[in-house]
Amino acid sequence: MASGDTLIVFTPYANEPPSASYATLDTRNAHPVLDFDGSADEEAVFTGILPRNYAGGGLTVYLHVMFTSATTGSAYWQAAIERMDDGTLDLDADSFAAFQGAAGNPNGTSGVMTLVTITFTTGAQMDSLAAGEAFRLKIRRDADGTAGTDDVTTDAELVAVEIKET
Amino acid sequence: MALLSSTIKQALRAEYGQKLSERRESFNLTKAQLDAVINAIDGWIDANAASFNSAIPQPQRGLLTAAQKADLFFRVALARFGG
Numbered sequence: 001m002a003s004g005d006t007l008i009v010f011t012p013y014a015n016e017p018p019s020a021s022y023a024t025l026d027t028r029n030a031h032p033v034l035d036f037d038g039s040a041d042e043e044a045v046f047t048g049i050l051p052r053n054y055a056g057g058g059l060t061v062y063l064h065v066m067f068t069s070a071t072t073g074s075a076y077w078q079a080a081i082e083r084m085d086d087g088t089l090d091l092d093a094d095s096f097a098a099f100q101g102a103a104g105n106p107n108g109t110s111g112v113m114t115l116v117t118i119t120f121t122t123g124a125q126m127d128s129l130a131a132g133e134a135f136r137l138k139i140r141r142d143a144d145g146t147a148g149t150d151d152v153t154t155d156a157e158l159v160a161v162e163i164k165e166t
Numbered sequence: 167m168a169l170l171s172s173t174i175k176q177a178l179r180a181e182y183g184q185k186l187s188e189r190r191e192s193f194n195l196t197k198a199q200l201d202a203v204i205n206a207i208d209g210w211i212d213a214n215a216a217s218f219n220s221a222i223p224q225p226q227r228g229l230l231t232a233a234q235k236a237d238l239f240f241r242v243a244l245a246r247f248g249g
Binding site for chain 2: 035068069070073110145152
């Protein structure tokens with residue numbers, strides 16, 4: 001696997017919503033989306049296995065998002081990884097590594113997607129996840145602006161997630 | 167009448183944002199800009215509450231509760247401005 005190659009893709013139907021403050025499933029012109037509120041933080045969670053051909057580099061998470069109403073402003077997105085290594089992690093408790101984040105500005109045309117890029121360096125930021133191990137990826141819109149500026153009043157819609165080797 | 171608390175105003179902003187999102191209605195005010203609008207409306211209502219009340223004829227003014235007057239104000243405003 002070379003740097004820059006896609007490792008895994010998640011779409012809204014793969015979401016495993018947390019028990020509270022979850023992004024809600026919706027459709028936009030028949031496209032499944034996950035709605036993230038404009039005021040309260042909401043999250044989506046995806047489970048995957050890091051492919052065996054992952055070569056040990058950092059990870060880049062791409063979020064493909066739209067906005068229901070806004071065509072200006074800035075939203076703040078975060079992502080965190082939880083390594084679910086066999087023989088070690090007790091899944092009865094969450095153990096996500098620290099969130100990494102990035103801003104994503106609405107496109108000037110509502111309905112056109114924006115690409116949000118969140119990078120993880122290899123090691124602690126990606127919870128030391130290794131090839132062949134199961135993991136969860138948590139996506140959060142930091143709508144209350146705790147970690148970064150989010151001034152978009154209305155919903156954002158997550159269309160797809162790509163993880164590539166940086 | 168006291169101005170709305172910041173908690174109530176934040177809830178108002180959140181509720182309005184959800185309503186706009188459900189309608190997929192174009193909206194580009196930032197949260198801070200919308201907060202300023204809500205503050206201005208709240209302040210205007212506070213400053214003009216007595217005038218509004220005086221505009222209601224008697225004996226209706228004395229028969230209606232404050233909540234009923236507010237409800238009627240809301241409905242008339244929506245009817246006038248197409249909300």
